[in-house]
Amino acid sequence: MLGLGIDIGTSGVRTAVVDAQGKLLSSARANHHEQADASVDARLWWHAVGDCMDAQVNALQSISLSPGDITDAAIDGTSGTMVIVDEVLDPITPALMYNSSGFGAEAEVIERHAEPGSITRGANSALARFLRLQSSDTARRGKHLLHQADFILAKFLGAAAGSDENNVLKLGYDPGTGLWPAWFEAAGVRTALLPTVHRVGATCGKICETAARRWGLSPALRFHAGTTDSIAAFMASGADQLGDAVTSLGTTLAVKLLSDVRVDDLERGIYAHKIGDRWLVGGASNTGGGVLAGHFTPAELAELSARIDPAQPTGLDYYPLLKPGERFPVNDPDYPPRLSPRPDDDAHFLQGMLEAIARIEAEAYHALIDLGAPEPRQIFTAGGGAKNVAWTQIRRRIIGWPLAEGGAEEASIGVARLAVSAP
Numbered sequence: 001m002l003g004l005g006i007d008i009g010t011s012g013v014r015t016a017v018v019d020a021q022g023k024l025l026s027s028a029r030a031n032h033h034e035q036a037d038a039s040v041d042a043r044l045w046w047h048a049v050g051d052c053m054d055a056q057v058n059a060l061q062s063i064s065l066s067p068g069d070i071t072d073a074a075i076d077g078t079s080g081t082m083v084i085v086d087e088v089l090d091p092i093t094p095a096l097m098y099n100s101s102g103f104g105a106e107a108e109v110i111e112r113h114a115e116p117g118s119i120t121r122g123a124n125s126a127l128a129r130f131l132r133l134q135s136s137d138t139a140r141r142g143k144h145l146l147h148q149a150d151f152i153l154a155k156f157l158g159a160a161a162g163s164d165e166n167n168v169l170k171l172g173y174d175p176g177t178g179l180w181p182a183w184f185e186a187a188g189v190r191t192a193l194l195p196t197v198h199r200v201g202a203t204c205g206k207i208c209e210t211a212a213r214r215w216g217l218s219p220a221l222r223f224h225a226g227t228t229d230s231i232a233a234f235m236a237s238g239a240d241q242l243g244d245a246v247t248s249l250g251t252t253l254a255v256k257l258l259s260d261v262r263v264d265d266l267e268r269g270i271y272a273h274k275i276g277d278r279w280l281v282g283g284a285s286n287t288g289g290g291v292l293a294g295h296f297t298p299a300e301l302a303e304l305s306a307r308i309d310p311a312q313p314t315g316l317d318y319y320p321l322l323k324p325g326e327r328f329p330v331n332d333p334d335y336p337p338r339l340s341p342r343p344d345d346d347a348h349f350l351q352g353m354l355e356a357i358a359r360i361e362a363e364a365y366h367a368l369i370d371l372g373a374p375e376p377r378q379i380f381t382a383g384g385g386a387k388n389v390a391w392t393q394i395r396r397r398i399i400g401w402p403l404a405e406g407g408a409e410e411a412s413i414g415v416a417r418l419a420v421s422a423p
Contacts, residue, residue, distance in 0.1 A: 001019070001020040001071050001072075001420065002017055002018065002019060002020075002025070002065075002069050002070045002071060002072075002420070003017065003018045003019075003020075003022075003070070003071070003072045003073065003074075003416045003417065003418075003419040003420025003421075004016070004017055004056075004070045004072070004073035004074075004221075004416055004419060005017075005018070005073070005074060005075075005076075005232070005411075005412040005413060005414065005415035005416025005417070005418070005419060006049060006052070006053075006073065006074075006075045006076070006152065006412065006415065007075075007076050007077075007229060007232060007410065007411040007412035007415060008045060008048075008049070008075065008076065008077040008078065008148050008149060008152060008229070009078070009229055009250065009251070009411065010078060010229075010250065010251040010252065010290070011031070011032065011250075011251055012029055012030055012031040012032050012048065012052075013029065013030050013031075013032070013045075013048045013049050013051070013052040014027065014028070014029045014052065014410055014411070014412040015027060015028045015029070015052050015053065015055075015056040015412055016410060016412035016413045016415075016416045017056065017060060017065075017070065017416065018413065018416045018417055018420055019420075020420060022413075022416075022417040022420065022421070024409070024413055024416075025060075025063070025065065026056065026059045026060050026063060026065065027056075027059070027410070027412065027413075028052050028053075028055035028056040028058075028059050029052060029055070030048050030049075030051035030052035030055060031048065031051075032044065032045070032048045033047050033048055039094035039095075040094050040095040040096070040097060041091065041094065041095070042083040042085075042091045042095040042146075042148075042151050043091060045095075045148060045151065045152060046151070046152060046155050049152055049155075050214075053214075053215050054215075057215050057216065066216070067215055067216045067217050068216055068217060068218045069218070070217060070218065070221055071218070071220070071221060071222065071420075072221070072222050072223075072224060072419040072420050072422060073156070073207075073221060073222070073223050073224070073416075073419050074201070074223065074224040074225070074226040074227075074415045074416070074418050074419035074422070075149045075152050075153050075156075075223070075226040075415065076149055076226045076227050076228055076229045076231070076232035076411055076412075076414075076415045077147060077148030077149030077150075077151075077152065077167070077226070077228065077229060078097070078098045078148055078228070078229050079098055079126075079147070079166070079167055079169070079170060079228040079229070079230070079284075080097075080098035080126040080129065080147070080170050080171075081095060081096070081097050081098045081147060081148040082095065082096060082126070082129060082130065082133065082145060082146060082147050082148070083095040083096070083133070083145075083146055083148075083151060084133050084134065084137055084142040084144070084145055084146075084193065085142065085143065085144050085146055085151070085154075085160070086141050086142065086143050087143045087144075089144075089151075089154050089155060089159075089160065092137055092141050092142055093133045093136050093137060093142070094136075095148075096129040096132065096133060099124070099252075099286060099325070099327075100124065100129055101123060101124040101325055101333050102123065102124075102333075103123050103124065103125075103128035103129060103131070103132050104123045106123075106127075106128040106129075106131040106132055106135075107121065107122055107123040107125065107128050109131065109187055109188065110125065110127055110128060110131070110187060112187070113183040113186055113187040114181070114183065114187075115181075115183075117264070117265075117266050117267075118172070118181070118266065119169065119170055119172060119264065119266055119271065120170075120171070120172040120181070121266055122266070122331070122333070123333050124325065124327070124333050125170065126170040126171045126172075127170075127171055127172050127189070130145060130171060130189070130193075131187075131188070131189070133145070134189075134190050134193065142190075142193055143160070143193070144160040144193060144195065145193040145194060145195060146160065146163070146195065147163055147167040147168070147195075149163075149164070149167055149226050149227075149228075150162065150163045150167065150195060153204060153223055153226070155211070156207055156208065156211050156223055157204065157205045157206070157207065157208055157211075157223060158208030158209075158210065158211070159205075159208075160195070161196075161198075161204040161205050161223075162195040162196030162197060162198055162204065162225075163195035163196070163197055163198070163225070164197070164198055164199070164200050164202075164225035164226055164227055165197050165198070165199055165200060165225075165273075165274055166200060166227040166228050166231050166273045166274075167226075167227070167228055168195065168197055169271055169272075169273055170271065171194075172184070173197055175272075175273065175274035176262070176274070178197070180194060198225035199225065200225055200226070200227050200274075200275070200418065201224050201225060201418055201419075201421075201422040201423075202224060202225045202422070203222050203223075203224055203225075203422065204223050204224060204225055205222075205223060206219065206220060206221060206222055206223070207219065207221040207222075207223065222422075223419075224418065224419050224422045226415055226418065227273075227415065227418065228273075229248075229250075229411050230246075230248050230254035230256060230282075230284060230411075231256065231273060231275075231280060231414075232411035232412070232414040232415040232418070233246060233248045233250075233254075233256075233382035233383065233410075233411040233414060234246040234256045234258075234280060234382075234414065235414030235415065235417060235418055236382065236409040236410060236411060236412075236413040236414030236415075236417070237380035237382055237404075237409065237414070238380065238404075239258060239378075239380050239404075240258070241258065241377060242258055242259065242260055242278070242374055242377070243257070243258065243374040243375065243376060243377030243378075244257075244258050244376075244377055244378060244380070245257040245258070245282075245365065245376040245377075245378070245379045245380070245401075246379070246380045246381070246382055247361055247379055247380070247381050247382070248381075248382045248383045248411075249288060249289060249357075249381060249382070249383040249384065249385025249386055249388075249391070250288060250289055250382070250383035250384060250385070251288055251289050251290040251293075252284055252285060252286055252287070252288040252289075252290060253284065253285040253287050253288040253357060253360060253361060253364075254282065254283070254284040254285070255282045255283065255284075255361060255364045255365060255368075256280050256281070256282040257280070257281050257282055257365065257368050257373055257374070257376060258275070258278055258279075258280055259272075259278065259279045259280070259281045259368075259373040259374055260278060260279070260374070261279065261281075261372045261373055261374075262279045262281070263279065263281040263368055263371045263372060263373045265367075265371055266331070267331060268283070268328065268329055268330075268331055268367050269283040269284075269327045269328030269329065269330070269331035270282070270283050270328065270367060270368065270371065271283060281368055281373050282364070282368065283327065283328030283329065283364060283367075284327055284328055285326065285327060285328050285329065285360055285364065286321055286322070286325060286326050286327055287319070287320045287321055287326075287356070287357050287360055288357065288385070289383065289384055289385050290322060291320040291321060291322055291353065291357075292320075292350070292353060294322050295349075295350075295353075296346070296350065300346070301350070301388075304346055304347040304350045305347075305350065305388055305389070305390040305391070306390070307347040308347055308350065308351045308354075308390040308394075310351075310390050310393035310394045310397065311393070311397070313355065313397075314343075314348055314351050314352045314355060316341075316343075316348075316349075316351075316352030316355065316356070317338070317356075318338050318339050318352050318353055318355075318356035319335075319336075319337060319338040319339075319356060319360070320337065320338075320339060320353045320356050320357060321335070321336075321337035321338075322337070323337065324336050324337065328364060328367075329360065329363045329364045329366075329367045339353070351390070351394070354388075354390065354391045354394050355394055355398065357391075358391075358394050358395045358397075358398040358399060359398055361395065361399060362398055362399045362400065365379075365399075365401070375401070376401040376402075377402075378401070378402045378403070378404040379399070379401055379402065379403050379404060380403075380404045381395075381403065381404075382409070382410070382411070
């Protein structure tokens with residue numbers, strides 16, 4: 001019994017294969033294919049998954065394992081990234097990414113119908129993106145709205161199979177009641193396009209013949225409803241007690257805290273996902289490793305980080321963003337980046353950014369506590385930033401809660417464990 005996890009991240013695709021106990025046996029990765037500046041082609045996500053699956057099959061065979069031994073699989077993707085497809089899964093619109101913005105006209109329509117505090121409000125909301133997508137389908141050829149993970153799931157199954165209750169949260173689905181908002185049709189939402197929603201881990205179907213044959217997978221391989229990339233990272237960490245938290249230091253910064261209290265606050269970009277009978281509360285900022293990569297190469301980051309003295313604060317007051325717009329802990333589509341003054345010493349500049357991201361992380365957890373969530377018992381760290389020793393020491397100085405030693409692993413491992421443990 002082996003579980004396959006597929007993580008569709010911001011920068012690329014990662015896969016992991018685990019045994020029945022969740023131990024990692026093999027992993028692979030592939031970069032996303034280059035997209036045109038003007039639009040995002042969802043088909044290129046599938047091509048990147050294909051590249052990663054090719055590498056994963058080779059990795060398994062190199063350790064004398066057969067891809068045909070994989071019994072269960074699940075997929076995670078970036079929340080709020082979506083596309084409309086026709087009945088044969090061909091995209092009929094460009095995809096819109098999780099950080100797309102500028103949907104002011106759609107937001108005005110939503111505001112006239114949505115209740116105060118609805119997660120669907122705002123010019124960068126997932127529902128606003130859906131309204132923009134459906135408006136571009138003038139011939140009404142669309143049959144399914146698919147999130148990123150849903151699209152890849154559909155390609156493996158050969159048919160649209162719906163979504164999971166985590167990916168649809170920001171679209172307006174209420175995991176507490178299991179219902180879509182009653183005002184959707186009045187707001188012009190084409191409800192026929194909305195996905196069927198499955199609980200996380202539920203069986204969605206078996207792999208189609210074409211995909212099974214391509215990679216030598218078993219025709220009995222079951223695919224389960226997955227989750228978002230940040231929740232998959234939480235699942236990979238080992239966090240499972242109330243108060244356990246995970247900070248994902250990837251292209252963006254995301255925080256998740258396991259709570260016995262549901263915490264929602266649209267004004268501060270705070271959301272609650274259902275995990276069993278508990279709530280995983282948190283949000284995602286636009287700051288993070290993507291900003292660092294916009295200024296330094298990986299080699300430069302390693303060299304400059306080694307020159308940092310984490311115990312000596314820089315005094316710089318930054319808010320690192322690649323472009324205007326923030327989601328959490330400040331929810332403002334026009335929030336400006338702040339990266340000046342820039343010191344002559346690049347190591348000093350980098351340290352100022354790392355300190356700023358740590359302050360944003362601390363502010364994010366305080367926002368959750370203010371609303372009734374428990375204080376972090378310990379914070380696990382996922383993503384590439386977890387490997388930066390200087391950043392870890394800076395976070396220890398600034399955040400104030402214990403950082404867990406080890407335990408955090410790639411999101412692909414978390415979603416693989418979800419698959420192999422599903423009933």
